[in-house]
Amino acid sequence: MTDxxxxxxxxxxxxxxxxxxxxxxxxxxKITFVPPDKSVESIDCREKIIMPGLVDLRGHLQDPxxxxxxxxxAASGGYTTILIMPNGGAPTDNPGAVHLMREKASxxxxxxxxxxGCLTKGAKGEALAPLGSLKEAGVVAVSDCPTSxxxxxxxxxxxxxxxxxxxxxxxxxxxxxxxxxGVAHDGPVALKMGIGGYPRMAEELFVQRAITVCKSLxxxxxxxxVSSVGSVELIREAKEKGxxxxxxxxxxxxxxxxxxxxxxxxxxxxxxxxxEDLDRKAILEGMTDGTIDCVSSAHEPCQKHEKEVEFDLAPxxxxxxxxxxxxxxxxxxxxxxxxxxxxxxxxxxxxxxxLGMKHSIAEGKVANLFVFDPSKNWTYDVNLGKSAAKNSPxxxxxxxGSVLTTFSNGEKVFTYN
Numbered sequence: 359m360t361d362x363x364x365x366x367x368x369x370x371x372x373x374x375x376x377x378x379x380x381x382x383x384x385x386x387x388k389i390t391f392v393p394p395d396k397s398v399e400s401i402d403c404r405e406k407i408i409m410p411g412l413v414d415l416r417g418h419l420q421d422p423x424x425x426x427x428x429x430x431x432a433a434s435g436g437y438t439t440i441l442i443m444p445n446g447g448a449p450t451d452n453p454g455a456v457h458l459m460r461e462k463a464s465x466x467x468x469x470x471x472x473x474x475g476c477l478t479k480g481a482k483g484e485a486l487a488p489l490g491s492l493k494e495a496g497v498v499a500v501s502d503c504p505t506s507x508x509x510x511x512x513x514x515x516x517x518x519x520x521x522x523x524x525x526x527x528x529x530x531x532x533x534x535x536x537x538x539x540g541v542a543h544d545g546p547v548a549l550k551m552g553i554g555g556y557p558r559m560a561e562e563l564f565v566q567r568a569i570t571v572c573k574s575l576x577x578x579x580x581x582x583x584v585s586s587v588g589s590v591e592l593i594r595e596a597k598e599k600g601x602x603x604x605x606x607x608x609x610x611x612x613x614x615x616x617x618x619x620x621x622x623x624x625x626x627x628x629x630x631x632x633x634e635d636l637d638r639k640a641i642l643e644g645m646t647d648g649t650i651d652c653v654s655s656a657h658e659p660c661q662k663h664e665k666e667v668e669f670d671l672a673p674x675x676x677x678x679x680x681x682x683x684x685x686x687x688x689x690x691x692x693x694x695x696x697x698x699x700x701x702x703x704x705x706x707x708x709x710x711x712x713l714g715m716k717h718s719i720a721e722g723k724v725a726n727l728f729v730f731d732p733s734k735n736w737t738y739d740v741n742l743g744k745s746a747a748k749n750s751p752x753x754x755x756x757x758x759g760s761v762l763t764t765f766s767n768g769e770k771v772f773t774y775n
Contacts, residue, residue: 359386359768360398361383361386362383362384362398362770363383363399363401364383364408365381365401365402366379366402366404366405366406367382367404367406367408368406368408369382369407369408370409370702371409371707371719372707373410373716373720374718374720382719384768384770387769388723389719389722389723389724390721390722401729405731406730406732407730408728409436409706409728409730410717411436411726411727412435412437412438412439412728413438413705413710413713414437414441414679414709415441415499415580415582415606415654415712415713416528416608416657417441417442417655418442418445418504418659419442419447420658420659420660422659423745425463425467425471427745428440428657429466429469430744430745431657431743432469432657433764433766434680434761434764435655435681435761436730437679437764438470438717438726438766439469439471440679441473442474443503444474444476444502444503445503445504449479450476451475451478451479451481451488452488453491456473456492459473460495468766468771469767470767472498472713474499474501474503475489475501476502477500477520478502483506483509486512486516487500489516489522489525497525498714500516500520500525500528501527503529503583504532506529506531508535513567514571517572517575517577517579521575521578524714526578526712526713529564531563531567536557541553541554541556541627541669541670541674542556542619542632543637547616547619550620551620551622551669553670558586558589559588561586561588562589565588565592565593566592568603569593569596572603573601576602577602578603578604579603580603580605580606581593582605583611583630584606584641584650585632586640587636587637589605590641590644594647604651604708605644605650605652606650606652606654607641607645607650607653608653608678609655609678609681610626610628610676610685610751611628611633612686613638613686614632614751615633616633618632618751619632619669622669625665625751625753626676627669627674628675629658629674631674642689645700646690650704652705652708656676657678658675658676659675659746659749660675661747662748665749676750677745677747677748678750680744681750684760685757686705687732687759688758691758724767724768725768728761728765728772730761731760732759733759735759738755
């Protein structure tokens with residue numbers, strides 16, 4: 359194992375309220391601020407930023423993506439931990455499926471891959487999955503994402519049951535009864551394109567449901583992929599009342615609107631759909647004022663041929679591991695002079711806290727961190743990326759800043775080339 363001295367970087371770690379210029383050494387895979395007493399490989403990190411590795415709360419593993427390609431894509435984007443939703447292939451609703459996934463991840467991943475189990479059997483919303491057994495098998499959270507139990511009694515029982523095992527519930531708020539035919543936001547763009555609308559109400563009704571159930575039961579919940587102005591307002595009000603709720607949104611909903619769909623580009627088709635500019639601005643405001651706690655990549659690979667059909671028939675999904683950090687930086691820079699402390703909270707500290715993890719750049723800790731050059735822009739090309747999938751709305755777009763090096767579990771797993 360090679361030792362490295364990262365010299366002169368700005369080190370940001372919200373868990374310690376650390377933000378200062380320091381030399382940092384990775385020795386035998388662990389962090390030390392003690393100057394090395396032997397010859398080590400030195401990396402000039404002046405005017406660079408070191409942060410704890412990014413932690414993602416929503417990723418999907420499906421063809422053409424493999425564990426190996428997903429981990430490489432994530433590492434190149436600064437991630438050292440990703441949570442995989444339970445809908446890729448066979449639903450993760452039994453201990454055997456969890457053990458199989460964990461075994462594959464241990465052999466094929468360069469970073470930490472965590473498994474999210476199903477909240478209900480088969481993620482069908484009809485009966486609860488064996489949450490206790492799933493916890494023993496190694497899941498760190500439960501969810502039916504990218505859907506939600508439509509039966510409120512089952513949903514409430516699931517929240518109560520999960521709390522007994524201290525399992526975070528990640529809720530994808532969607533009322534399918536009023537969104538089943540929707541493939542784009544229910545607004546002028548969908549009308550102009552002649553496609554079905556997915557109204558804000560379909561999300562906001564289930565955001566309110568989650569808030570009401572949590573208040574009644576005294577449980578907590580995490581809402582993923584919040585996309586509407588009304589949802590942001592509901593979450594803000596709930597937090598002000600002391601209800602135990604956290605939320606994330608995606609880089610796509612922060613940076614793009616439904617106008618990206620006007621050319622019928624299915625690579626901009628997401629779930630939930632891109633909405634209008636007032637929604638995008640509300641998400642930006644929510645991230646800066648603490649209403650929205652995290653950014654999730656919503657990385658969802660699709661086969662190329664699947665996206666090359668009529669827009670209505672193409673699956674929703676956008677890849678995001680490689681571009682998430684740069685997209686978020688580009689948007690936050692428009693509102694905040696120095697967005698990096700907030701980014702460290704949104705993309706590392708807060709999601710790790712929700713999962714009960716303690717990522718930290720502290721003396722003696724295993725190195726899970728990355729080096730970032732905020733001035734080194736680059737143009738995204740899906741054909742040169744690490745992901746096996748190509749379904750990105752950012753093809754040919756200039757990205758803000760570059761991840762130079764990523765360390766995961768003490769090993770250097772990515773170097774910018």
